[in-house]
Each structure stands twice: as structure tokens, then as C-alpha cells.
Amino acid sequence: MGLIRFDNFSFKYYGTEKLALNKVSLTIDRGEYVVITGPSGCGKTTLCRAINALIPQFHRGYIGGHVYVNGMDTREHGVSDFASLVGMVFQNPENQLVTLNVEKELAFGPENLGVEPVEIRRRIEEIIDLLDLKSLREKHPHEMSGGEQQRVAMAAALSLKPEILVADEPTSNLDPQSAEKILEIIAYLNKEKGMTVVLVEHRLDLVAKDATRVILMDKGQIVVDGPPREVLVKDICHEIGVGVPKAVEVYRELIERGIRLPGVPLTGQELATLVQEVAE
Amino acid sequence: MIILDNVHYSYDGIYTALRGVSLQIDAGELVAIMGNNGAGKTTLIKHFNGLLRPQKGHVFIKGQDTAKMSVAEISRIVGLVFQNPDHQLFLESCRKEVEFSLKSLGYPSNEITERCNTTLERLGLADLAERSPFTLSGGERKRVALASVLATGPQVLALDEPTIGQDARQKERLAEMLFEMNREGRTVIVVTHDIEFVINYFPRTIAMSDGRIIADGPTTSVLSNDDVIQKCSLTYPQMTQAVRALSEMFDGVSVRQTSVNDIVETIIKIVGGR
Numbered sequence: 001m002g003l004i005r006f007d008n009f010s011f012k013y014y015g016t017e018k019l020a021l022n023k024v025s026l027t028i029d030r031g032e033y034v035v036i037t038g039p040s041g042c043g044k045t046t047l048c049r050a051i052n053a054l055i056p057q058f059h060r061g062y063i064g065g066h067v068y069v070n071g072m073d074t075r076e077h078g079v080s081d082f083a084s085l086v087g088m089v090f091q092n093p094e095n096q097l098v099t100l101n102v103e104k105e106l107a108f109g110p111e112n113l114g115v116e117p118v119e120i121r122r123r124i125e126e127i128i129d130l131l132d133l134k135s136l137r138e139k140h141p142h143e144m145s146g147g148e149q150q151r152v153a154m155a156a157a158l159s160l161k162p163e164i165l166v167a168d169e170p171t172s173n174l175d176p177q178s179a180e181k182i183l184e185i186i187a188y189l190n191k192e193k194g195m196t197v198v199l200v201e202h203r204l205d206l207v208a209k210d211a212t213r214v215i216l217m218d219k220g221q222i223v224v225d226g227p228p229r230e231v232l233v234k235d236i237c238h239e240i241g242v243g244v245p246k247a248v249e250v251y252r253e254l255i256e257r258g259i260r261l262p263g264v265p266l267t268g269q270e271l272a273t274l275v276q277e278v279a280e
Numbered sequence: 281m282i283i284l285d286n287v288h289y290s291y292d293g294i295y296t297a298l299r300g301v302s303l304q305i306d307a308g309e310l311v312a313i314m315g316n317n318g319a320g321k322t323t324l325i326k327h328f329n330g331l332l333r334p335q336k337g338h339v340f341i342k343g344q345d346t347a348k349m350s351v352a353e354i355s356r357i358v359g360l361v362f363q364n365p366d367h368q369l370f371l372e373s374c375r376k377e378v379e380f381s382l383k384s385l386g387y388p389s390n391e392i393t394e395r396c397n398t399t400l401e402r403l404g405l406a407d408l409a410e411r412s413p414f415t416l417s418g419g420e421r422k423r424v425a426l427a428s429v430l431a432t433g434p435q436v437l438a439l440d441e442p443t444i445g446q447d448a449r450q451k452e453r454l455a456e457m458l459f460e461m462n463r464e465g466r467t468v469i470v471v472t473h474d475i476e477f478v479i480n481y482f483p484r485t486i487a488m489s490d491g492r493i494i495a496d497g498p499t500t501s502v503l504s505n506d507d508v509i510q511k512c513s514l515t516y517p518q519m520t521q522a523v524r525a526l527s528e529m530f531d532g533v534s535v536r537q538t539s540v541n542d543i544v545e546t547i548i549k550i551v552g553g554r
Contacts, residue, residue: 016415039447040419041408091418091445092364143291146363146441147317169418172444173363175316175473177513202447205518241449246476246518246540253544259551268521271543276529278551 002027003070003164003196004051010064010220011046011055020046022220023065030163033190033197035207035228038217039241044200045091047217048166051198052086053079069164084113087162089170091200093153097141102133102152105141106159113160123159130185131155146173154182158189164196165189171206183207205245208232208266216242229264247271281307281342281436281467282328282358288336289323297323299491300337305469307435310462312478312499313471315488316513321471322363324488325438328469330354341436356385359434363441363471365425369413374405374424377413381428399431402457404450419445423454430457436467443474455481476517479503479538487512504536519543526550 006026012019021043028034036044049055053074056063067074070085090096099105106124115123128134131151141149150173157165165186171179187210189195201207208214214231216224218240224231231237232244233252247265254261261278265271282305289298297320305311315321326332327339330351339346341357362368371377375396382392400406403423408416413424422445429437437458443451455477462468472478478485478499485502487495489511495502502508509516516524519538523546527533530550537543 013415016411037447040423040445040450041417045417092366094364094366143295145318145322169445173317173441175513176475176515178317179473180515202445241447243448243451247522249540250519250522250543250547253540254547257544257548259548268518268523269525271518271522272525272529275526275547275550279530 003030004028004198005068006047006050006065007068008065009050009067010062011050012062013046013059014061016061019062019220021050024220024222025065026215026222026225028196028198030196031190031194033187033210033212034199035204035211035214036198036200036217037202037204037214037242038223040202042217043220044217045168046220048088048168048198048200050074051164051166052088053077053082054088083109084160085162086164086166087157087160089150089154089157089165089167091168091172093146093149093173094141096153096156097149100140101138102128102136102141102155103138105152105156109156109160123161127155127159130158132181147175147178150174151178151182162195164198166198168200169202170199171201179206183210186210202243204228204232204243205247205267208245209270216240228266232266233264281305281309283340284324284327284334284337285340286337287324287327287334287339289320289327289332289334291323297491298327298334301488301491301493302337303486303493303496305467307467308462308465309467309469309484310458310482311467311469312482312485313469313488314473314475314478314485314503314512314514316511319488319512320491321488322440325360325440325469325471328436328438329358329360331360355434357434358436358438359429359432361426361429361437361439361442363444365413365418365421368425368428369421372412373410374400374413374416374427375409377424378428378431381432385432387432395431395433399427402453403427403430404453417445419447419450422446423450426454430461433461433464434466436469437461438469438471440471441473442470443472443477451477473514475503475514479517500536 006024009024010019011021050067057079099108107120110120171182190197208228211228214228232248237244245266251264261274265274284301284303287298287301290296313321330346378396379392400409413421458468482499485499487502487508495508523535527535
């Protein structure tokens with residue numbers, strides 16, 4: 001019985017004709033770092049919304065099957081029951097920022113869950129420090145750049161101390177160094193604090209190295225599911241238009257040319273190290 | 281085509297987004313604007329179509345000072361696509377969204393249908409034409425916003441982060457489409473953090489940091505400058521990281537190569553010559 005379990009789950013948004021998710025079965029255990037990828041419109045965001053019960057509690061539509069999170073059926077429990085369990089970072093940060101400055105934004109979630117004020121104050125400082133938000137402390141979210149908003153949205157989700165972080169392209173608006181920093185923090189919280197991570201991302205060169213598992217979706221279904229080094233070498237990635245890291249492309253091309261590196265590289269550095277092993 | 285002369289802009293009088301930006305972009309250029317978060321990139325391109333007017337300095341579009349032009353006049357020349365598609369989509373179907381911008385620029389109805397169909401097709405949206413943009417995914421909505429501007433065929437196209445939420449195939453399609461528009465003589469300006477996209481497709485890069493332009497020139501020289509990479513908060517693409525690592529391990533590896541094919545050849549030379 002995994003922490004998150006999709007049991008033959010289907011969903012069709014009200015007013016649309018196609019199933020956004022089509023009979024998805026999936027189990028995610030505590031402590032996993034799962035990257036979800038696939039062509040735009042394949043159902044990644046819908047899958048995220050189903051984990052924190054926004055589907056079916058907020059987005060209405062046709063439902064088949066069940067989703068259980070920590071044993072709770074999302075059909076039977078309201079969104080608030082999942083609030084402290086699942087921290088969600090939406091694709092569009094503007095949609096989730098509700099207050100007038102960063103401190104209030106970070107306090108908003110814990111306050112609503114009845115966390116002690118002293119503890120809230122402590123968490124705010126901890127997270128402002130962790131995500132380097134000092135310079136934004138007093139700024140109004142709507143005066144922030146897209147990238148700044150995204151960092152604040154991530155901070156607000158983490159201020160709930162969730163067991164599960166669900167993040168839908170959480171670094172899409174960030175410059176590459178800021179994106180790297182956020183992803184390092186997520187990897188740290190996963191490895192050191194045991195936080196379960198479900199992350200949607202197209203840019204696998206950024207996240208594949210941190211993931212324990214990559215799930216490839218297409219047309220509302222899961223088409224491949226496994227460790228990154230096994231999934232990303234498959235032909236299907238090219239067939240459905242998934243951008244695998246360039247290091248993996250080099251690995252595949254080298255096989256065509258008769259050279260098999262002793263492992264699948266996910267980063268430039270890994271590629272160089274593997275070449276060195278072969279050369280020696 | 282576009283000239284900025286010492287442009288300053290501040291949103292609230294305290295926080296200064298642009299601190300004296302001067303640049304010239306000629307007709308038919310293909311230009312990338314890169315920079316760290318909060319560098320002023322979005323503020324800059326909002327000056328290209330008159331959404332923002334400089335508080336100090338001047339912006340000239342085709343020789344005319346934007347201070348004396350209306351947004352309606354400027355938007356016939358410059359098409360701007362926002363970072364967040366939800367800021368520009370408001371109609372009940374993708375087709376209507378694209379038709380709206382064509383209608384408002386006064387295209388005849390037969391041309392509206394044709395342009396609309398071609399653009400939706402080219403952006404992989406033909407099957408979604410009758411759907412409401414708000415039932416689409418983030419990446420798809422982004423393409424609808426692009427379509428509504430691309431369809432009008434403006435002389436200058438300014439896109440804010442067009443590759444966000446796009447998978448590899450959609451990115452290629454987008455690049456092809458921008459190329460084609462550029463071959464027709466249109467000026468294409470893109471704000472992006474996607475360094476591989478820029479290296480692959482854009483001959484000129486303008487690098488911004490802290491409200492100023494810190495480098496402007498051929499992409500290969502701007503983006504091989506460590507100082508620019510640091511200030512713009514960029515990271516080198518994987519293949520650059522790989523050749524840099526390889527060049528430390530082996531003699532005779534050139535650090536200038538960036539394509540998968542180049543690296544494959546280099547590796548074959550290294551392991552073949554053992």
C-alpha cells in the first residue's frame with residue numbers, strides 16, 4: 001500500500017470530450033522522487049491535481065476509479081484533509097499567491113492549519129533563509145517578476161512542511177542558476193528529510209539526475225515507468241517528443257557507432273567520467 | 281527598426297527596472313534577450329510595443345518616437361506575446377482567439393479564415409481549434425497565445441519566454457516557425473532563459489543584468505563569456521559542461537563545440553585512439 005495510489009483512475013473535465021487521464025494505475029512509495037514528463041496536454045497537470053484532491057473536489061467532471069493518498073480516498077475527503085500532507089506548487093505561480101507580501105504568504109498556509117504563531121515565525125525565517133528570499137520579504141507578489149513569484153510559491157508550499165511535494169514545472173520561469181538552486185533544495189529535502197517528490201518537468205537535463213523514477217505519459221496514460229537511466233534510453237522518448245538529456249543522446253549515438261559506455265550518463269560531467277573509464 | 285536611447289523605467293519610483301538602456305535592432309534580425317530573474321527583460325520588451333513608455337530616454341519604432349504613437353498604431357508593427365498566456369486569452373475557443381486579433385487589425389474575412397487555419401496547423405493546434413483555451417494544458421495555452429499574435433504577421437515579433445511548458449518537439453516546431461517568419465523579413469526578438477534554444481537558433485544575443493545591457497553581440501561570443509554567464513545567472517548547457525570536463529582529462533579537446541555530433545566524434549577519437 002503506497003503513500004500515493006492511483007487505482008484504475010480516469011478523469012474527464014466537465015465540458016470536454018477526451019479523457020484527461022485514462023485508467024491510470026500507479027503506486028508511489030514514501031521517499032521516492034518521481035519525475036513526470038510527456039508531451040504538453042498529456043495529462044501531467046491533471047495527475048498532480050488528483051494527488052491533492054483538487055480533482056475531484058474542486059475541478060468537476062467524470063471520474064472513474066480511485067486515488068488514495070496516505071490511505072485516504074480523494075473522493076471521500078475534502079481538500080483541507082490533504083493540505084498539510086501534500087504541498088502543491090502550481091504551474092502558474094500567480095494563481096496561488098493570495099496575500100500582500102512574502103511573509104504573509106508563507107504564514108497563510110500554516111495559519112489556516114492552526115499552527116502556533118511561534119512555530120510559524122520560526123518556519124518563515126527558516127524558509128526565507130533556505131530559499132534566499134530576504135530581498136523579497138516586503139515585496140508585493142504582483143510586483144515580482146515571474147521567477148520571483150515562482151520561488152515564493154515554492155516557499156509557501158514548503159511552509160506547510162508537507163510529506164509530499166507535488167510541483168508542476170516549478171522552475172519554468174526561473175533563470176537557470178535559480179532553477180538549479182531550487183532543484184538542489186528539493187533534492188536535499190527528498191534525500192535528507194525523506195520528503196516524497198512528484199515533479200512535472202520537460203527539461204530532463206535538469207532533473208533526471210535527482211530522480212529515483214521517471215514516468216512518461218502520453219494521451220492520458222502512463223507509457224513507461226522506471227529508473228531514469230532505463231527510461232531515457234528507450235526509443236519511445238523520441239517517438240513521443242520527450243527531450244532527453246543531451247548526454248543520453250550521445251550515449252545512444254555512440255552505441256550506433258559501436259562504442260558502449262559502461263553506464264548511461266545523465267549529465268555532462270557523468271559523460272566525461274564514463275569516457276575516461278573507457279579510455280583507461 | 282527599433283532604437284532605444286537611454287531608456288529608464290521604474291514601476292513605483294523606488295524599484296528601478298531599467299537604468300539607461302540603449303540598443304538598436306535592425307529589420308530582419310533574429311535576437312535573443314537573456315538575463316537573470318528581475319534583470320528587466322520583460323520591462324524592456326513592453327517598451328517595444330508601447331505598453332510601457334520610458335520615464336527618461338526615447339524609444340523609436342521605424343523612426344517614430346513612441347511617445348507620439350498610440351498602442352494601436354504600434355501594435356500594427358510590433359506583436360508582443362506575454363510570458364503568461366492567461367493575461368491575453370479571453371475568448372471561448374482557440375479559433376475565436378486567433379480570429380479576434382486578425383479582425384481587430386482589419387483583415388478581410390476570407391484571409392482571416394486562411395491565416396487562422398494555417399497558424400493553428402503550424403503550431404499543432406488544429407485539433408484543438410474549437411476547444412476553450414481554459415480547458416487546455418499550460419503548454420497548449422501558451423501556443424494559442426502565440427498563434428493569436430503570429431497569425432497577424434507583424435513586422436516585429438517580440439516573445440516573452442515562448443519555450444516555457446513546451447516539449448522538445450513543440451520547441452523545434454516553434455523554432456521552425458520563427459525562422460520562417462524571419463526569412464520573410466520579419467524581425468524576431470525572444471526573451472528566454474533557454475540557452476540551448478538560443479545557441480541553436482539565434483545569431484545575436486543581448487545580455488541584461490540589473491536593468492542594464494551588459495553584453496550585446498554574436499551569440500557565440502556573448503555566451504562564452506564567464507562573466508556574462510554569472511551575471512545573467514545562466515548555466516552552461518550539458519554539452520559545454522561535457523567538453524569542458526573532457527578537455528581537463530584529455531589533450532586536444534576543443535571547448536568550443538556544442539553539438540551532440542561534435543562530441544560523439546571527439547569521444548570516438550579519444551576512445552578509438554587508446
